[in-house]
Amino acid sequence: MTESVANAMNPADEAPLAPSGRDLFSKFDALIAERDALLATGVRNPFGLVMEKVLSPTRAICNGKETILLGTYNYMGMTFDPDVIAAGKQALDEFGSGTTGSRVLNGTYQGHKEVEAALREFYAMDHAMVFSTGYQANLGVIATLAGKDDYIILDIDSHASIYDGCAMGDAQIVPFRHNDVSALEKRLARIPAEAGKLVVLEGVYSMLGDVAPLKEMIAVSKAAGAMVLVDEAHSMGFIGPNGRGVAEEQGVLDDVDFVIGTFSKSVGTVGGFCVSNHPKFEILRLVCRPYVFTASLPPSVVATAATSIRKLMHGHDKRAHLWENSKRLHAGLKALGFRLGTDEPQSAIIAVIMPDLEKGAAMWEALLGEGLYVNLARPPATPAGMTLLRCSLCAEHSDAEVGEILTMFETAGRATGVIG
């Protein structure tokens, strides 16, 4: 994600001056024109889809048609787990629909303590702090840890919530080329030795589904005296022997100072968190503004999250099936002649690279017509100005469904001319 980079050296992406009628919305004129031009081609609005009914983690009714879901980040398919649903219903009955308050005032219920206990157990770490969204977890932790004279060294393709956290804390921002260990090392060496340093990495980068060389990156970061934060939003529950993420998979979780994660992917609800072994971690509850100045998660949400996290600890079979699904879809799409974001499957995200936005939107609509939903991703969310059809697999996709998905890609790809 390169959104914040758009400010660097004021690149030439300003809308042309309109002679009159300028107001605060004028800065969006170029985007409005681009969207209008796209819709004028007759394509359905790819950013306006409504799920009329959701049947399961892998199926929904869209435009009156039963559709296979392949773009939901619902990696472990926990959204309809009977135990998870039951826990949520019970919490609604016993604790009501919402807390109407901040975690530091009236918004900490038994369920909030229980989900934090589940996280500590899941990661085998000393501290866990739950936020109302994953976005707020990154925003809050990064902005609070790194202030004005501190340095944040981050991958150029970092998620918007990471960039926004950097801006909110007013830290010195030092980006380095995506997944480039020597670029990171060089930049660390140029930062004043006495300055506070936070290196921000992601386990899986969500646009292309590629994994970071965390082992090497964390080693050079620690050698330079930096603290390390890893966002494992897209790996929790799936990657690593216990589903703790890419840092666990690469054997370096003990060297990570802060793991950021979300409940809105594998966990199957909404919320965000940070886990850490730092002895002073708990003070963040008083000084982290996105934690303090917002209402806490509803009781039903923390109850579903806690139940889901405890079940994910024992999700070995599901993890194995999800890997099989990823490998099969990756190999199948490659064989059909699609260009993919990674040469080998590295996560449960498979990004199909489209030649341009127009072809991408046409392919997206053709797939929806076949009964398949994927994410259409475009700049500035994507790296290198790419248009992507991003597929995220679910452990609940059956072998038969993966077969259907491949057939749909073949039909839509030939109809739109994306493949020959």
Next chain:
Amino acid sequence: MTDRDETFDKVAKLIAPFNQKGVALTEATSFAGDLEWDSLVVMDFVASVEDEFDILITMNMQAEIETVGQLVDAVETLRTEG
């Protein structure tokens, strides 16, 4: 030739591979308006300047730099500080 002139020349050499329209470079040449660079080109170019002079140009500093002259000034300042 002053140190600043030398820096200007070095910066101009680094701009060349990204100067696809062959814009003539002056102190006032702007990266966005004249060279029409997008954020991706800016990232690659900044990395090349950082490596050439062994300096760090944070994104905070980049936001303040619009022209070649301003970049040369920033490089000069960073070199003497470092």
